[in-house]
Amino acid sequence: MNAPAPQTARQTDAAPASETLTGAQIVVRLLERQGVTTVSGIPGGAILPFYDALSASEKIRHVLARHEQGAGFIAQGMARASGQPAVCLASSGPGATNLLTAIADAKLDSIPLVAITGQVPRSMIGTDAFQEVDTYGLSIPITKHNFLVNSAEELLEVIPRAFTLAASGRPGPVLVDIPKDVQAQAIEVSQWPAPGGRQARPAPDMAAIEKAAAMINAAERPILYLGGGVVHSGAAEAAVALAEKASLPTTMTLMALGAMPVDHPLSIHMLGMHGARYTNLLLEECDLLIAVGARFDDRATGKVAAFCPKAQIIHIDIDPSELDKIKNAHVGIAGDVGEVLEKLSPLVEAHLRKRWLTHMGDLRSRFRLQRPNLEDPRSHYGLIQAVADCLDDSASIATDVGQHQMWVAQAYPLRRPRQWLTSGGLGTMGFGVPAALGAALAEPERTVVCFTGDGSILMNIQELATIAEAGANLKIVLMNNDALGLVYQQQELFYGKRYFASKFAGQPDFLKIAEGFGIDTLDLDTAAAPRAALRQALQRPGPCLIHAFIDMNEKVYPMVPPGAANTDMIGG
Amino acid sequence: MNAVSKNENAALARPQRTVLELEVNNHAGVMSHVVGLFSRRAYNVEGILCLPVGDGSISRIWLLVLEDRRLEQMVKQVEKLEDVRTVRRHGADHAVFERLEEFFR
Ligand SMILES: Cc1ncc(C[n+]2csc(CCOP(=O)(O)OP(=O)(O)O)c2C)c(N)n1
Numbered sequence: 077m078n079a080p081a082p083q084t085a086r087q088t089d090a091a092p093a094s095e096t097l098t099g100a101q102i103v104v105r106l107l108e109r110q111g112v113t114t115v116s117g118i119p120g121g122a123i124l125p126f127y128d129a130l131s132a133s134e135k136i137r138h139v140l141a142r143h144e145q146g147a148g149f150i151a152q153g154m155a156r157a158s159g160q161p162a163v164c165l166a167s168s169g170p171g172a173t174n175l176l177t178a179i180a181d182a183k184l185d186s187i188p189l190v191a192i193t194g195q196v197p198r199s200m201i202g203t204d205a206f207q208e209v210d211t212y213g214l215s216i217p218i219t220k221h222n223f224l225v226n227s228a229e230e231l232l233e234v235i236p237r238a239f240t241l242a243a244s245g246r247p248g249p250v251l252v253d254i255p256k257d258v259q260a261q262a263i264e265v266s267q268w269p270a271p272g273g274r275q276a277r278p279a280p281d282m283a284a285i286e287k288a289a290a291m292i293n294a295a296e297r298p299i300l301y302l303g304g305g306v307v308h309s310g311a312a313e314a315a316v317a318l319a320e321k322a323s324l325p326t327t328m329t330l331m332a333l334g335a336m337p338v339d340h341p342l343s344i345h346m347l348g349m350h351g352a353r354y355t356n357l358l359l360e361e362c363d364l365l366i367a368v369g370a371r372f373d374d375r376a377t378g379k380v381a382a383f384c385p386k387a388q389i390i391h392i393d394i395d396p397s398e399l400d401k402i403k404n405a406h407v408g409i410a411g412d413v414g415e416v417l418e419k420l421s422p423l424v425e426a427h428l429r430k431r432w433l434t435h436m437g438d439l440r441s442r443f444r445l446q447r448p449n450l451e452d453p454r455s456h457y458g459l460i461q462a463v464a465d466c467l468d469d470s471a472s473i474a475t476d477v478g479q480h481q482m483w484v485a486q487a488y489p490l491r492r493p494r495q496w497l498t499s500g501g502l503g504t505m506g507f508g509v510p511a512a513l514g515a516a517l518a519e520p521e522r523t524v525v526c527f528t529g530d531g532s533i534l535m536n537i538q539e540l541a542t543i544a545e546a547g548a549n550l551k552i553v554l555m556n557n558d559a560l561g562l563v564y565q566q567q568e569l570f571y572g573k574r575y576f577a578s579k580f581a582g583q584p585d586f587l588k589i590a591e592g593f594g595i596d597t598l599d600l601d602t603a604a605a606p607r608a609a610l611r612q613a614l615q616r617p618g619p620c621l622i623h624a625f626i627d628m629n630e631k632v633y634p635m636v637p638p639g640a641a642n643t644d645m646i647g648g
Numbered sequence: 649m650n651a652v653s654k655n656e657n658a659a660l661a662r663p664q665r666t667v668l669e670l671e672v673n674n675h676a677g678v679m680s681h682v683v684g685l686f687s688r689r690a691y692n693v694e695g696i697l698c699l700p701v702g703d704g705s706i707s708r709i710w711l712l713v714l715e716d717r718r719l720e721q722m723v724k725q726v727e728k729l730e731d732v733r734t735v736r737r738h739g740a741d742h743a744v745f746e747r748l749e750e751f752f753r
């Protein structure tokens with residue numbers, strides 16, 4: 077039984093005898109019962125009772141981050157890699173405010189996160205006490221739900237519910253703010269609630285599914301448009317099966333990369349601002365767009381009014397508020413996308429769609445992504461390809477935010493859902509390094525590669541210490557262009573080359589920085605045999621920073637100017 | 649001079665008023681959750697009324713808002729809140745705020 081019902085109905089396990097436990101001990105026990113094995117955070121006064129209780133746990137490993145934003149992204153990395161809610165911890169005041177960016181990032185990308193923060197004692201709340209901030213108020217707009225806990229008893233209800241909420245429906249972050257005196261309050265516990273977990277959804281509307289099937293069967297130029305919801309729902313296989321049965325060219329958003337293998341004949345890869353030319357051109361022509369777990373983000377659609385102008389729209393999403401939010405759907409289906417696809421597929425007729433697929437192939441060969449200098453492992457696309465050549469699909473790939481992120485999204489051969497960790501909705505520089513560490517902690521058997529930029533890496537550089545300490549099998553590929561490259565590119569293209577605040581005049585020696593943190597390094601620019609050196613560095617267990625200079629004048633192409641239609645692409 | 653100013657225009661086509669009736673869990677944060685959804689969208693709430701019902705574990709919130717094209721999405725967002733149990737829409741002719749107007753003269 078792990079479908080938690082409200083309150084008393086889920087008081088399951090009777091403890092052998094009742095125990096006297098503090099709120100802090102109760103939280104630790106509840107986390108253990110959730111199956112949590114790794115948490116990340118930084119202690120401070122208001123959360124010390126909890127840390128004291130955590131020190132006694134034999135089941136939970138605490139990874140001491142060096143900045144709470146790092147802790148938040150470490151937890152995100154664990155959650156993105158595993159699909160399970162992950163936990164981060166912070167003290168009150170600055171600890172909590174430092175977490176906020178990582179929480180907001182989780183909200184926009186629908187990542188299940190449980191953030192636990194210490195708060196000043198209840199008697200001092202509202203007095204501007206030392207390190208008091210309104211964590212509850214601050215987190216309202218960036219969480220799926222949040223709690224300010226009023227008593228130790230409440231924890232028995234709130235903690236499992238936090239996990240249920242984080243994992244159910246559209247996943248997201250939940251924050252639990254616990255005053256210090258509640259952590260210290262001792263109560264008798266005689267029964268433990270069942271752990272929280274993903275709750276079943278109401279069955280989707282069968283009539284709408286039938287209508288959708290009929291539309292797919294009647295369409296001549298349909299396109300399947302997959303979003304991050306496909307990954308969250310574990311529906312990648314079902315989506316690929318539907319595409320194959322009905323011969324649907326399939327595009328993926330940034331968040332869905334990996335859902336369909338990049339070299340699948342039906343894959344038309346990523347759409348939108350930095351999608352390949354043929355992808356956006358094919359979308360322009362489709363007569364039916366089947367959106368699955370995608371939210372018509374502006375980076376994907378370009379100017380909305382001009383997006384798929386000839387298409388009818390089927391929109392499947394677990395979150396009813398996504399339906400008709402940006403584009404009105406002809407058929408909107410609220411439901412878990414995996415479940416809907418399972419019901420939809422049998423109603424869809426097998427179809428070869430030769431004409432449409434031939435046209436797809438034709439456009440693809442004429443307007444495929446341009447990757448100049450691919451053979452040179454010191455060029456941007458060449459480096460990405462050279463890294464991929466050394467690894468198989470078991471490797472996980474994380475990025476920071478900027479040009480390097482878009483190049484990797486365009487060019488890394490992703491073939492597996494959850495292989496790909498990137499900050500999509502919030503686009504947070506500093507995401508990559510700690511999130512990659514989280515992925516490495518969650519799945520230590522994998523090699524994790526983080527592509528980062530010289531701007532982004534400095535935003536959470538302190539986590540190199542955490543990485544060194546953990547000895548994580550994590551390779552950081554730093555594409556150093558001495559610039560905030562994506563900003564520089566926009567100033568060149570859209571602001572009359574008035575470069576401002578986008579070039580770095582002084583730069584640290586990143587190789588020395590890594591060495592200083594006790595991390596192995598490889599300078600690709602001075603390596604005699606860069607490919608061989610790269611292979612060695614990627615295969616040696618443990619952390620390594622691989623540094624390569626990239627020309628700051630390289631661009632991410634094609635590019636749809638912000639606000640323009642997707643067919644108005646520059647370059648590529 | 650026959651150009652109609654923006655304000656006159658707005659006055660001529662007086663926006664429809666809508667009354668929303670929410671049933672919510674009664675605790676300290678719920679009001680913030682609800683009004684936060686409106687404020688972040690710069691969607692003004694013209695009137696608010698809230699009182700506990702029954703044993704006090706539940707409250708009813710009445711909201712008076714001007715109808716615009718965002719209202720559908722607003723209602724869906726309110727429905728998504730964990731502490732909101734139901735949302736009902738009423739026309740502007742609902743008595744609740746009209747009777748209350750007496751206290752605002
Ligand atoms: C926290 C944060 N601040 C600012 C931005 C705006 N921004 C987007 S990309 C970018 C430049 C990133 O530079 P770098 O990490 O060196 O990557 P590059 O584009 O050079 O590959 C900036 C400043 C952002 N996305 N996140």
Ligand SMILES: [Mg+2]
Nearest residue numbers: 529530559561
């Ligand atoms: Mg850079």
